[in-house]
Amino acid sequence: MIDRQFGRVVICCDSCDETFEGERGEEFDSVWPAAKRAGWRTRKIADEWLHGCPFHGVPK
Template sequence: MLVTAQPGAAEVSCDRCGATFRAAGADRETIWPAAQAQGWQTERLGGVWWHRCPDCAGPARLTPP
């Protein structure tokens, strides 16, 4: 997951498809809880955290890209 923060907003990206979630008023600390509330998920595989948008998330889809 790439987290980018700009004044007044933050954005995360899906490790599988590159989709993004942007939240106005968020920062690096608050963006992930906001993304999770919209269905974003994580899974740890081989010591690496993978982050998925709602379209790529799910039991059968949480595998490395």
């Protein structure tokens, strides 16, 4: 899931507490490619995007 804390985009793993934080003021569109390079994956289930950290991979 995607969260926003203090002006930062925070990508949270839906399987554990792992997070990936963007820089302050950085938009999701530029945070996500960086997260993907770090091994994060996403999957759309129904209307919801699930996110998986590098340890969990694509959310089930």
